[in-house]
Amino acid sequence: MDVIDKAFEVIDMRSFSNLWYWIALAVMWSSVNYWVLGVPYDMIQRARREGGKAQSDLEDLVRINTDRLLALVDQGAMVLVALGSFWLSVLAVSGFYYDFEFAQAVFLLIFPLSLVVLLSIRASRRIRAGADTGEALYRRLIVHRLWTQVIGMVSILVTGMYGTWQNLSISVLN
Numbered sequence: 001m002d003v004i005d006k007a008f009e010v011i012d013m014r015s016f017s018n019l020w021y022w023i024a025l026a027v028m029w030s031s032v033n034y035w036v037l038g039v040p041y042d043m044i045q046r047a048r049r050e051g052g053k054a055q056s057d058l059e060d061l062v063r064i065n066t067d068r069l070l071a072l073v074d075q076g077a078m079v080l081v082a083l084g085s086f087w088l089s090v091l092a093v094s095g096f097y098y099d100f101e102f103a104q105a106v107f108l109l110i111f112p113l114s115l116v117v118l119l120s121i122r123a124s125r126r127i128r129a130g131a132d133t134g135e136a137l138y139r140r141l142i143v144h145r146l147w148t149q150v151i152g153m154v155s156i157l158v159t160g161m162y163g164t165w166q167n168l169s170i171s172v173l174n
Contacts, residue, residue: 014170015105016163025109025159029152032113036145037120037127038065048138059133062141066124066132073121084114101166108162112155116148 015021034041039061047058073080088111095103123144127137 015101016166021105022163025156028109028113029156032116033145033149033152036141036148037062037069037123039141041145044138044141055134059137062127062137063132066127069120069124070128088114104162104166108155108159112151115151119144119147119151 036044039058043054043058043061047054088107091103091107091110094100095105095107123140127140130136
């Protein structure tokens with residue numbers, strides 16, 4: 001039992017000092033940046049390079065994914081916005097007002113993802129409006145990926161700085 005107690009002393013099980021939280025953050029952002037509107041980035045590169053069937057497949061997959069996303073948004077936008085706002089508010093208030101570290105950690109994961117969802121809806125509407133073939137589609141997907149990467153980098157920076165500050169402030173108190 002002494003070994004387990006020592007292990008829990010060394011490995012702090014709080015959110016920002018937990019290795020699994022940082023692994024989840026990295027995996028989440030690498031996945032979000034790899035799948036551009038539900039299309040793998042290597043498929044975009046291959047379609048741009050080869051054209052032909054690869055381009056046709058890309059256009060079909062983008063059309064399917066954008067139609068699916070927009071149908072979901074158009075059918076239940078008010079409910080999705082209400083639920084999303086409610087849960088983000090609950091996490092923000094319980095995390096930062098009541099100082100609940102787990103809620104802070106989840107908020108710092110989910111809030112930037114909500115920005116990416118809004119960005120995806122905007123890109124999907126623009127693709128449906130006309131940028132759905134050839135070079136215009138490639139450009140729209142690459143710009144969407146670039147902005148997703150910017151949001152991810154800022155999110156990782158803010159989360160890293162806040163997590164470090166949180167860990168240092170707790171270690172000073174102990």
